[in-house]
Amino acid sequence: MSSPRVERIRIALQNAFSPQFLEVEDQSHLHAGHAGAATGRGHFHVRIVAQAFDGLSPIHRHRAVYAAVGDLMQTDIHALSMETRSPAEAASSAG
Numbered sequence: 001m002s003s004p005r006v007e008r009i010r011i012a013l014q015n016a017f018s019p020q021f022l023e024v025e026d027q028s029h030l031h032a033g034h035a036g037a038a039t040g041r042g043h044f045h046v047r048i049v050a051q052a053f054d055g056l057s058p059i060h061r062h063r064a065v066y067a068a069v070g071d072l073m074q075t076d077i078h079a080l081s082m083e084t085r086s087p088a089e090a091a092s093s094a095g
Contacts, residue, residue, distance in 0.1 A: 002026070005042055005076045009069055016068035017050035020087055027081075041078035054086040 002010070002024070009024045028042035046065065053061045061084035069077060085093070 005072075006044070008072055008076060009044060009046070012069050012072060013046065013048060013065070016064070017048065017052045019048050019050040021047065021049040021090065023047040041076055043079040044077055044081075046080065046082040046084075048082065049085045049087055049090040051087060053084050054088065058084070 003026055006024045006026050010022060013019065013022055013024070023046070025045045025047075026042055027045050048065070052064065056064070062082060065082055065084060066073065066080070069080070073080070
């Protein structure tokens with residue numbers, strides 16, 4: 001069962017992108033003792049495949065993800081790493 005924070009992130013990304021694939025991993029335990037962990041917000045890694053990323057540069061994809069999680073960056077997320085792919089990119093790397 002995933003944490004409430006993971007679910008909030010998942011819902012925000014699902015609503016924004018209707019992805020074909022979405023995985024949100026809480027990596028906060030890997031950063032215990034890190035100065036940023038003192039805020040109570042977590043470290044997360046997102047893997048997302050969505051048509052919305054087709055034709056976008058990596059920086060524009062990342063900006064779109066940050067926009068989708070919006071206020072969660074102030075309340076739940078200290079650090080967010082991500083892998084963003086279009087369906088075509090995901091299919092070509094699956095081989």
